[in-house]
Amino acid sequence: MNMFLRVFKYRTQNNTNKKKQESEKMTNQNVVVSDAKSTMKVAAVAMAAMSNTSIFSPAVPKPPSSSAGRFVRRKALKKLETQGGPPKISAWVDSMRASSPAKSPPSSPDHDSWMVTHPSALEMFEEIAKSSKGKKIVMFLDYDGTLSPIVQDPDRAFMSDEMRAAVKSVARYFPTAIVSGRGKDKVHDFVKLNELYYAGSHGMDIEGPSNGSDDKSIVCQPASEFLPIINEVYKKLVSKTQFIEGAYVESNKFCLSVHFRNVDEKKWPELAEQVKEVLSDYPKLKMTYGRKVLEIKPTIKWNKGKALEFLLEALGFSNSKDVLPIYIGDDRTDEDAFKVLRKKKQGFGILVSKFPKETSAAYTLQDPSEVMCFLQRMVEWKQASQRGYYRS
Ligand SMILES: [Mg+2]
Numbered sequence: 001m002n003m004f005l006r007v008f009k010y011r012t013q014n015n016t017n018k019k020k021q022e023s024e025k026m027t028n029q030n031v032v033v034s035d036a037k038s039t040m041k042v043a044a045v046a047m048a049a050m051s052n053t054s055i056f057s058p059a060v061p062k063p064p065s066s067s068a069g070r071f072v073r074r075k076a077l078k079k080l081e082t083q084g085g086p087p088k089i090s091a092w093v094d095s096m097r098a099s100s101p102a103k104s105p106p107s108s109p110d111h112d113s114w115m116v117t118h119p120s121a122l123e124m125f126e127e128i129a130k131s132s133k134g135k136k137i138v139m140f141l142d143y144d145g146t147l148s149p150i151v152q153d154p155d156r157a158f159m160s161d162e163m164r165a166a167v168k169s170v171a172r173y174f175p176t177a178i179v180s181g182r183g184k185d186k187v188h189d190f191v192k193l194n195e196l197y198y199a200g201s202h203g204m205d206i207e208g209p210s211n212g213s214d215d216k217s218i219v220c221q222p223a224s225e226f227l228p229i230i231n232e233v234y235k236k237l238v239s240k241t242q243f244i245e246g247a248y249v250e251s252n253k254f255c256l257s258v259h260f261r262n263v264d265e266k267k268w269p270e271l272a273e274q275v276k277e278v279l280s281d282y283p284k285l286k287m288t289y290g291r292k293v294l295e296i297k298p299t300i301k302w303n304k305g306k307a308l309e310f311l312l313e314a315l316g317f318s319n320s321k322d323v324l325p326i327y328i329g330d331d332r333t334d335e336d337a338f339k340v341l342r343k344k345k346q347g348f349g350i351l352v353s354k355f356p357k358e359t360s361a362a363y364t365l366q367d368p369s370e371v372m373c374f375l376q377r378m379v380e381w382k383q384a385s386q387r388g389y390y391r392s
Contacts, residue, residue: 089269089272089273089276090269092272092276092287092289092294093268093269093272095289096260096268096272096289096290096291096292096293096294097265099289099290099291099292099332110356111355111356114356115364118351118359118361118362118363118364119363119364120363120364120365120366120370121348121350121363121364121365121370121374122365122370122373122374122377124363125374125377125381128326128348128363129381131324132324134322135321135322135323135324136174136175136317136322136323136324137173137174137323137324137325137326137378138174138175138176138177138311138312138315138317138323138324138325138326138347139170139171139174139175139176139177139325139326139328139375139378140176140177140179140308140311140325140326140327140328140329140337141167141176141177141178141179141327141328141329141371142178142179142180142304142327142328142329142330142331142334142352143157143159143178143180143182143187143190143191144157144180144181144182144330144331145291145329145330145331145352145368146328146329146330146352146368146371147159147163147167147178147191147368147371148163148190148368149367149368150291152261152262153262154248154250154257154259154261157190158190159190159191159368160372162372163368163371163372164191164192164193166372166375166376166379167191167193167196167375168193168195169375169376169379170375170378170379171193171195171196172379173378173379173382174378174382175197175315176195176196176197177196177197177198177199177307177311178191178196178197178198178199179199179203179304179307179308179327179329179334179337180198180199180200180202181200181201181202181252181255181257181290181295181331181333182200182201182250182252183200183201183205183251183252183253183254184198184199184200184201184205184206184207184253185200185253186200186252187200188200194209194210195209196209197209197218197311199304199307199311200252200253200254201223201252201253201254201255202252202254202255202295202297202302202303202304202307202333203302203303203304203305203306203307203308203310204221204222204223204254204255204297204298204300204302204307205220205221205223205253205254206218206219206220206221206307206310206311207219208314218311218314220310220314221254222300222302222306223254223255223297223298223300223302224254226254226284226285226298226300227253227254229282229284229285230251230253230254230255230256230285230296230298231251233256233278233279233282233285233296234249234251234256236278237249237256237258237274237275237278237296240274240277240278241258241271241274241275244263244267244270244271244274245262245263245264245267246260246261246262246263246264246267247259247260247262247263247271248261248262254297254298255295255296255297255298256295256296257290257293257294257295257296258271258275258293258294258295258296259292259293260292260293260294261292261293272294275287275294275296279296283299284298284299285297285298285299286298286299288333290331290332290333291331291332295333303333303336303337304329304333304334304336304337305336305337305338305339305340306336306340307337308325308327308337308340308341309340312325321346323346323347324346324347324348325341325346325347325348326347326348326350327341327347327348327349327350328349328350328352328365328371328374329349329350329351329352330351330352330353334349334351334361335359335360335361337349338351338359338360338361338362339360341360341362342360342362348361348362348363349361349362349363350362350363350364350365350374351363351364351365352364352365352366352367352368352370352371353366354366354367
């Protein structure tokens with residue numbers, strides 16, 4: 001069995017403004033790259049702060065409309081994502097409600113203008129394919145709401161066999177990563193494909209493909225030191241929220257989700273208050289909100305965008321112009337990845353949404369069934385282009 005471990009330092013790049021560079025400490029990431037699946041271990045993965053940049057480069061085609069702020073959230077809500085001294089509970093609850101966007105009917109003016117600035121990735125497929133000429137496509141896929149429908153019971157968010165086949169086919173031609181807020185093992189159990197890269201816990205738990213001795217496996221766990229307190233808080237939250245009907249605390253290994261989906265909206269403030277109370281003893285953890293969910297994460301500045309950068313680096317594309325990353329996701333945590341692509345002026349973010357939302361993605365798909373069509377089309381296009389190549 002091959003036991004060659006190659007440890008390389010992964011230095012994430014900070015291209016944000018100098019002020020941020022000075023104020024934020026950055027450390028190297030020591031990451032193991034292993035040639036054998038059974039030898040994957042984490043070498044000391046130390047990390048500190050890294051900017052959660054908000055730089056908004058218009059490099060990707062079709063930048064969002066300036067009126068996008070009308071939709072869903074106000075900039076002020078971003079202030080909620082501060083660590084320490086969280087805002088009033090009512091603000092959290094309002095933000096969560098807002099993150100499940102108001103339903104603008106597909107024919108509404110808002111929707112029509114949004115589709116002009118964020119066109120369908122299916123309709124723009126030829127352009128996307130054209131822009132990949134001479135480049136290696138790398139696929140990044142969120143799971144919930146992207147590959148699987150959003151369901152009432154988070155433990156039953158299964159993906160269809162047809163979708164699995166589409167993802168499997170895509171991975172045959174392009175390196176493919178699943179980037180999810182779920183625990184890595186849980187999302188792996190849903191997807192059931194060993195040939196993919198998995199970035200669980202919002203990118204804080206990354207592992208490479210585990211099939212075949214020739215595959216190089218990578219591991220990155222920048223939040224491992226937080227594991228004991230995450231487990232402690234999980235137990236406290238389960239105990240504290242057990243009397244609120246429908247409340248569900250999900251452990252995602254390096255982060256936690258408190259699901260509000262099955263809780264009567266009248267009880268949302270009470271549940272949010274309970275969560276806030278538990279967290280008040282843990283300044284090293286922060287709370288963010290998503291679609292009917294509060295997320296508890298370590299205060300490190302690591303997110304799906306950083307995971308995307310890490311994986312591109314690990315795949316050898318750190319400074320390459322010959323790569324075209326495509327990231328498909330539906331939630332606000334995916335925006336970090338969309339922003340990275342805009343900043344890098346590389347690839348495309350594709351937001352999965354039927355309704356207008358503020359987003360840094362370039363294109364849109366309406367729902368998981370359109371995501372599946374897009375993946376199938378990529379495979380067909382690749383196969384056709386290969387046939388053309390072989391004929392010439
Ligand atoms: Mg999602």
